[in-house]
Amino acid sequence: MAKIKLKWPLYHILIGGLAIVMLYPILWMIMSSFKESRLVFVTAQHLIPDPWEWGNYAKGWEGIAGYSFGVFIKNSFVIVIVATLGAVISSSLVAFGFARNKFVGHGLWFGIMMMTLMLPSDVVLVPQYIIYAKLEWLDSIKPIVVPQFFGVPFFIFLMLQFIRTIPVELDEAATIDGCGKFGLYFRIILPLIRPSMATAAIFSFYWRWEDLLGPVLYLNSPSKYTVSMGLKMFLDSESVSNWGPMFAMSVLSLAPVMIIFFIFQKQIVEGISTSGLKG
Structure with missing residues (x-):
């Protein structure tokens, strides 16, 4: 009992210390958003701003090139929502096809799909850019969102593992009742794989929200x-960077990500923890 009583305080001290180390960069960014731009790195060793610059958020919201930061947030939400819907719906359909349907070349196509997980994205940048240029898609969101409607390999694998935990007897019973392939997908599979779909949606939201290379x-x-x-x-790079407003808008841009995480953290854990089980 004495050992147990000693372990608990040590455990919480260790976890608390690691949490502080991991959260310190975020705390530093928040505090830096209240500093004058010229003092952000001069006083980097001091966490508390002196003096406090409360106007950074207003200056940052004014935006750049005549466009307020609200325009950039709206554009990001449009891309994130459309791309996420496309990625989740298409990936679930492909995962259902691999999990519940045997067709010619099933193993070959599944292997090719899995190989794309190991393909560095940088390798296909130039070919993709040439294709989109010939399609006249440049300066539009099409190159960013349209590929998401053809499935995301990681999401396909995640949902496929989840579908395999669903007893095949449910499919057989639905087929006896007159369900076709799409009936099985919409009425049986989709309602049961919601945790994995929620996990995929959250990851897609994060990836598209923070994406810089594509835009x-x-x-x-x-x-x-x-x-x-x-x-x-x-x-x-040629003049003075506006660090204060930039950190202020960085803090603001974290708000949707943090809100999504705290609301759906249960779905993230459930979707990942059960995707590797087979019953």
Whole structure:
């Protein structure tokens, strides 16, 4: 009993210390959003701002190139919502096909799909850019959102593992009642794989929200810029960077991510923990 009583305080001290280390960069960014731009790195060792610069949020919200930061947030939400819907729906359909249907070349196509998980995204940047240029999709969100409607390998694998935990007897009973393939998908599979779909949606939201490379490559008009591009525009390599407003908008851009995480953290854990089980 004495050992147990000693272990608990040590455990909480260790976990608390690790939490402080991991959260310190975020805390530093929040505090830096209240500092003057010229003092952000001069007084980097001091966490508390002196003096407090409360106008950074107003300056940051004014945006860049005549567009407020609200425009960038709206553009990001449009891309995130459309891309997430496409990724989740298409991936669930492909996962259902692999999990419940045997067809010619089933193993080959599944292996090819899994190999794409190991393919570095940088390898296909140039071919993709050439294709989108020939399709005249540049300076639009199409190159960013349309590929998501053809399935995301990681999400396909995640949902496939989840579908395999569903007893096949449910499919057989539904088939006897007159359900076809799409009936099985919509009436049996979709309602039962909601945790994995929620997990995929959350990850897709995170990835699209923080994506910088895609918008930099394909978006040229400031009116179509996303949050990540808007933050980048506060930095100027030739003159003084506007650090204060940039950190202020960085804090603001974290709000949707934090809200989504705290609301759906249960679904994230459930979707990942049960995707590897087979019953």
